[in-house]
Amino acid sequence: MHEKCGVFGVYGLKNAAEVAYLGLFSLQHRGQEGAGIVVSDGRSFREHKGVGLVSEVFDAESLHKLTGHIALGHVRYSTTGSSSLRNVQPFVGECRFGTLAIAHNGNLTNTLTLWKKLSRQGAVFQSTMDTELILHLVAQSSFEGFEDALKEALWQVRGAFSLGILSANALVAVRDPWGFRPLALGRLDGGYLVSSESCAFDVLGAAFLREIEPGEMLVIDENGPRSFFYAYSSRKAFCVFELIYFARPDSTVFGNHVYEARKRMGMALAEGESCEADMVVPVPDSGLFAALGFSEASGIPLGFALVRNPYVGRTFIQPTQDLRDLGVRLKLNPLRNLIRGKRVIIIEDSVVRGSTSSQRIATFKEAGAKEVHLRVSSPPHRFPCFYGIDFPTRDELLAARMDLEAIRKFLGLDSLRYITLEGLQKSLMPPAEQYCFACFTGEYPVPLEKDIGKFVLEIARAVPRR
Numbered sequence: 001m002h003e004k005c006g007v008f009g010v011y012g013l014k015n016a017a018e019v020a021y022l023g024l025f026s027l028q029h030r031g032q033e034g035a036g037i038v039v040s041d042g043r044s045f046r047e048h049k050g051v052g053l054v055s056e057v058f059d060a061e062s063l064h065k066l067t068g069h070i071a072l073g074h075v076r077y078s079t080t081g082s083s084s085l086r087n088v089q090p091f092v093g094e095c096r097f098g099t100l101a102i103a104h105n106g107n108l109t110n111t112l113t114l115w116k117k118l119s120r121q122g123a124v125f126q127s128t129m130d131t132e133l134i135l136h137l138v139a140q141s142s143f144e145g146f147e148d149a150l151k152e153a154l155w156q157v158r159g160a161f162s163l164g165i166l167s168a169n170a171l172v173a174v175r176d177p178w179g180f181r182p183l184a185l186g187r188l189d190g191g192y193l194v195s196s197e198s199c200a201f202d203v204l205g206a207a208f209l210r211e212i213e214p215g216e217m218l219v220i221d222e223n224g225p226r227s228f229f230y231a232y233s234s235r236k237a238f239c240v241f242e243l244i245y246f247a248r249p250d251s252t253v254f255g256n257h258v259y260e261a262r263k264r265m266g267m268a269l270a271e272g273e274s275c276e277a278d279m280v281v282p283v284p285d286s287g288l289f290a291a292l293g294f295s296e297a298s299g300i301p302l303g304f305a306l307v308r309n310p311y312v313g314r315t316f317i318q319p320t321q322d323l324r325d326l327g328v329r330l331k332l333n334p335l336r337n338l339i340r341g342k343r344v345i346i347i348e349d350s351v352v353r354g355s356t357s358s359q360r361i362a363t364f365k366e367a368g369a370k371e372v373h374l375r376v377s378s379p380p381h382r383f384p385c386f387y388g389i390d391f392p393t394r395d396e397l398l399a400a401r402m403d404l405e406a407i408r409k410f411l412g413l414d415s416l417r418y419i420t421l422e423g424l425q426k427s428l429m430p431p432a433e434q435y436c437f438a439c440f441t442g443e444y445p446v447p448l449e450k451d452i453g454k455f456v457l458e459i460a461r462a463v464p465r466r
Helices: 016-026 060-064 111-120 131-139 146-156 199-204 240-246 258-270 288-298 321-331 355-366 404-411 421-425 452-462
Strands: 005-011 034-040 045-051 070-076 091-095 098-108 159-166 171-175 184-188 191-195 207-211 216-221 224-229 279-282 306-308 332-334 343-348 371-376 415-418
Touching: 005 016, 005 098, 005 159, 005 171, 016 034, 016 060, 016 070, 016 191, 016 199, 034 098, 045 098, 070 098, 070 159, 091 131, 098 131, 111 131, 131 146, 146 171, 146 216, 171 191, 184 199, 191 199, 191 216, 199 207, 240 258, 258 288, 258 371, 258 421, 279 288, 288 343, 321 332, 332 355, 343 355, 355 371, 355 404, 404 415
Parallel strands: 279 343, 343 371, 371 415
Antiparallel strands: 005 070, 005 191, 034 045, 034 070, 091 098, 098 159, 159 171, 171 216, 184 191, 184 207, 216 224, 306 332
């Protein structure tokens, strides 16, 4: 399971690139594969992009060259398109509206249809990103004005998209009408900020004004921000996994304080708990607040028996099983004196493939735990996500292949229990009907293309490599 992406925009600050750089640092958890910043001074664009962490891509010299009062930044983990420099965003292109840069958090579900349509019309693609399709749609619009052309382009795309778009003199923020991915508006020193998460505003000392609404297009230019709705959907589809795992606990997402939502999940998970245990152990970092809620509701003491190596990121774990196992050990180390002879309840946010969890549980047993129980603050993952979270195929999802008892045996546990869908739903604000639970239920709120799983291969074959 991989992060999605993070978008950060700045308007009206003379050091826009430096602010964007710090904003991307705050969003690093959303993507560790590549980072980029594009700036405009009203006349010309400058950009710097690279593969790696924000701190690896940028230095003082590269930031010094990014002069301008408008900036758009992006951190990436690939959900659509391969891992290469040409796919690092923001994507920059020339069209009849001048130079445009675009950054995307999410995943389009009608990419193959749009790609074939644009290819027949003569479009030449420079990347394998679904993000680039939006720019082609804008360029081919029948409307004369940029904002109208952008609206027409957005009417043709389906799926999850929170966008930042940079023109020579404006910053545009867009959220899809279903609201899958978060996007927020802030203010700093007379300028404006747009961010995938509000935590970036806190780090910068900026004011969090509000979340950008589903279906909203926000244009920020020399006259300040102005907003209108380009589309509407009565069915909202906020990604519940933002609250379970992806968003930082110090962010406000979909009207929830993330840490409070996770704590409520832990309390709901503890309802009806019958296991007698000595200690509740959170898996750092996303399991921490669920464990706190579970401990408070169950009365079982909280024990910080796993120490996290802060220099090993979420994406360190590699595709091969041997490196996966090694990555688990490097990332989290047990406090053996605290665990030995104890009955422990581990709190995880999710179990996807199961390989990481099985290795972690084996580590507890090697450390001398008397009993090892697992409680999971999300329901079983049985279906892949097509809206911007890189879940494995269904064949790789543990809960799609095994029932609860088989999973317990596979993981080597004394007992296993997941939060119920109802328990998760009551932990959320606003009402649960406004969230997407497709990875648990298979009920996808936005229709999927028949061959959605094949389009990456088709695009990769058609686009020449550089």
